[in-house]
Amino acid sequence: GQNIDxxxxxxxxxxxxxxxxxxxxxxxxxxxxxxQQHAGEAPTFLSYNVLDGLEEKGRFSSFLSRSKGYSYLLLxxxxxxxxxxxxxxxxxxxxxxxxxFGSGTRLLVRP
Amino acid sequence: xxxxxxxxxxxxxRTGEKVFLECVQDMDHxxxxxYRQDPGLGLRLIYFSYDVKMxxxxxxxxxxxxxxxxxxxxxxxxxxxxxxxxxxxxxASSNIGRTTTDTQYFGPGTRLTVL
Numbered sequence: 001g002q003n004i005d006x007x008x009x010x011x012x013x014x015x016x017x018x019x020x021x022x023x024x025x026x027x028x029x030x031x032x033x034x035x036q037q038h039a040g041e042a043p044t045f046l047s048y049n050v051l052d053g054l055e056e057k058g059r060f061s062s063f064l065s066r067s068k069g070y071s072y073l074l075l076x077x078x079x080x081x082x083x084x085x086x087x088x089x090x091x092x093x094x095x096x097x098x099x100x101f102g103s104g105t106r107l108l109v110r111p
Numbered sequence: 112x113x114x115x116x117x118x119x120x121x122x123x124x125r126t127g128e129k130v131f132l133e134c135v136q137d138m139d140h141x142x143x144x145x146y147r148q149d150p151g152l153g154l155r156l157i158y159f160s161y162d163v164k165m166x167x168x169x170x171x172x173x174x175x176x177x178x179x180x181x182x183x184x185x186x187x188x189x190x191x192x193x194x195x196x197x198x199x200x201x202x203a204s205s206n207i208g209r210t211t212t213d214t215q216y217f218g219p220g221t222r223l224t225v226l
Contacts, residue, residue, distance in 0.1 A: 042217035
């Protein structure tokens with residue numbers, strides 16, 4: 001079957017670095033997405049990894065290991081506005097158009 | 112920039128009412144999706160459409176139907192609203208990826224309360 005696991009909640013301090021992990025099981029791999037969702041708002045696209053390794057985009061980086069079924073999102077120089085839920089998603093085995101989403105990790109950034 | 116809009120941000124309906132949620136995208140995307148999002152359950156796919164008049168059931172289609180008469184517009188219909196359909200409803204659209212899955216872009220969501 002297909003499954004995604006993420007921690008439910010994390011807390012970090014402004015200015016620090018935080019790593020949000022995601023493990024997945026999927027039949028056939030076709031990339032992994034990270035989305036950010038502020039409370040009461042729609043998810044917005046952060047990153048897409050299809051090859052192993054780290055992809056950096058400003059303060060945010062995303063890492064993928066296909067052999068381990070593992071990804072993480074790294075947020076550096078945390079700001080208060082980074083308080084949000086972070087959703088990990090992978091395409092379904094039966095259709096690359098449809099995504100399976102994890103339940104999301106709620107990140108709270110404290111001053 | 113991709114823009115996905117939804118007809119209402121907040122909606123309150125009574126049990127048994129027929130409810131229409133509309134979604135419009137302006138990027139000529141082939142694929143459109145309806146999800147509902149509930150605490151602890153994440154995003155769950157209700158229906159998916161890959162072309163005009165074409166649709167596929169998602170994971171939780173019971174109690175819902177959809178309509179796609181024009182490429183840019185995808186409607187979700189609750190035939191007879193029930194209290195367990197109180198939720199946040201999110202519409203998304205994506206292009207057909209040439210070699211890999213294309214990114215889904217989301218609308219702002221409609222928070223539906225059924226009394």
